[in-house]
Amino acid sequence: MGRILFANVRVLDGNGGAPxxxxxxxxxxxxxxxxxxxxRAERGNAELIDGQGQTLMPGLVEAHAxxxxxxxxxxxxxxxxxxxxxxxxxxxxxxxxxDHGFTSLCCAAAxxxxxxxxxxxxxxxxxxxGPRMLAASPELTVTGGLGDVRLKHLHRDTFAIVCDGxxxxxxxxxxxxxxxxDILKINPSGDNFVPFALAQxxxxxxxxxxxxxxxxxxxGKRVATHARSAESVKLSLRQGCEIIYHATLCDGEALDxxxxxxxxxxxxxxxxxxxxxxxxxGPWGVSEEMxxxxxxxxxxxxxxxxxxxxxxxxxxxxxxxxxxxAWNPIGRNARDLEHxxxxxxMTPMQAIEAATRLGGQLMQxxxxxxxVKAGYLADLLLVDGQPERDVTILQDKxxxxxILKDGQFHKRPVPAxxxxxxxx
Ligand SMILES: [Zn+2]
Numbered sequence: 542m543g544r545i546l547f548a549n550v551r552v553l554d555g556n557g558g559a560p561x562x563x564x565x566x567x568x569x570x571x572x573x574x575x576x577x578x579x580x581r582a583e584r585g586n587a588e589l590i591d592g593q594g595q596t597l598m599p600g601l602v603e604a605h606a607x608x609x610x611x612x613x614x615x616x617x618x619x620x621x622x623x624x625x626x627x628x629x630x631x632x633x634x635x636x637x638x639x640d641h642g643f644t645s646l647c648c649a650a651a652x653x654x655x656x657x658x659x660x661x662x663x664x665x666x667x668x669x670x671g672p673r674m675l676a677a678s679p680e681l682t683v684t685g686g687l688g689d690v691r692l693k694h695l696h697r698d699t700f701a702i703v704c705d706g707x708x709x710x711x712x713x714x715x716x717x718x719x720x721x722x723d724i725l726k727i728n729p730s731g732d733n734f735v736p737f738a739l740a741q742x743x744x745x746x747x748x749x750x751x752x753x754x755x756x757x758x759x760x761g762k763r764v765a766t767h768a769r770s771a772e773s774v775k776l777s778l779r780q781g782c783e784i785i786y787h788a789t790l791c792d793g794e795a796l797d798x799x800x801x802x803x804x805x806x807x808x809x810x811x812x813x814x815x816x817x818x819x820x821x822x823g824p825w826g827v828s829e830e831m832x833x834x835x836x837x838x839x840x841x842x843x844x845x846x847x848x849x850x851x852x853x854x855x856x857x858x859x860x861x862x863x864x865x866x867a868w869n870p871i872g873r874n875a876r877d878l879e880h881x882x883x884x885x886x887m888t889p890m891q892a893i894e895a896a897t898r899l900g901g902q903l904m905q906x907x908x909x910x911x912x913v914k915a916g917y918l919a920d921l922l923l924v925d926g927q928p929e930r931d932v933t934i935l936q937d938k939x940x941x942x943x944i945l946k947d948g949q950f951h952k953r954p955v956p957a958x959x960x961x962x963x964x965x
Contacts, residue, residue, distance in 0.1 A: 560927070809861040
């Protein structure tokens with residue numbers, strides 16, 4: 542079994558405590574020993590990595606990943622990619638995410654029914670590089686819901702499967718389970734850029750949500766819900782959805798229900814896409830003025846107030862920003878940690894903990910993933926700098942000097958690099 546010893550590192554363990562100087566021994570795919578302060582870990586025949594004082598921390602977890610989204614400026618452009626090219630694109634994106642320090646992805650919808658599944662399987666088989674991955678279905682939506690891009694007399698497609706009535710939702714949910722997804726994604730609320738289904742509109746009814754949740758429950762799967770309106774949050778919680786995306790327009794009752802369910806649910810607000818659409822989509826024809834008119838500024842303000850209240854109530858909030866659109870492309874995902882600090886008043890350490898320890902829980906591996914701790918899976922980043930002081934460091938992949946997933950180097954440290962930097 543391979544052994545790797547990280548010596549001379551600052552250990553940031555993902556548990557919220559201050560980093561400490563230490564050594565970390567990896568054996569096979571697990572962390573065997575974490576030695577603090579002056580203590581030394583076993584040497585034996587381990588490959589020695591001199592961390593030169595850099596930070597060793599858990600790999601990041603993306604709570605709302607879309608590896609098959611193509612950074613397009615419109616939903617329908619995504620539907621124009623043939624399956625073969627699309628598979629290769631998703632393969633490129635999972636590698637990119639791993640290059641950026643994301644060693645786990647909780648997927649929030651695939652652009653075609655089997656894309657997440659085949660990519661997840663290929664990663665697991667060791668055929669292609671990529672993070673651990675929970676595969677999602679496409680977004681199950683209603684006629685006239687988010688993702689229904691059809692036009693009369695013209696074929697158009699995107700990331701959604703349109704279903705109407707509980708029977709259709711049940712059938713498609715069963716089909717997706719047959720194809721091997723881990724997560725069923727539903728769109729009970731709209732979104733502010735969809736004129737016929739806005740963020741405050743609840744377009745799926747409770748029987749439809751119940752049908753998907755029933756299928757998930759019967760097969761040990763989870764349901765992730767695109768829930769911006771207060772009503773969509775409530776219906777989703779009542780029917781047992783466990784991954785609540787957005788939750789931006791909550792009212793008091795929705796907050797109470799989230800709090801009551803806080804031990805079994807996770808909220809990922811996806812601040813990244815909202816921020817980028819508001820302030821950075823100008824080159825694609827969406828000015829700040831236009832986005833404000835669409836209601837995005839109001840929604841962001843509501844989201845920030847609601848999320849601060851959720852934090853106060855101890856609800857788990859995770860970074861994951863819907864990266865995969867033209868103005869919010871895949872690869873920038875670690876920016877969501879900065880948004881957590883900036884918008885939600887988290888300390889950098891709290892944002893890191895949300896992306897690591899809580900991320901492990903979201904992956905349903907909280908007892909073995911997301912911390913630098915003996916017995917845990919060896920998903921580790923060696924970081925040139927102190928991300929608990931400046932969380933934006935994590936957005937620069939060149940400052941991730943080593944990336945280890947499941948005990949294997951995805952990126953090996955270049956010994957000279959840290960020395961050169963120190964000399965400078
Ligand atoms: Zn999304």
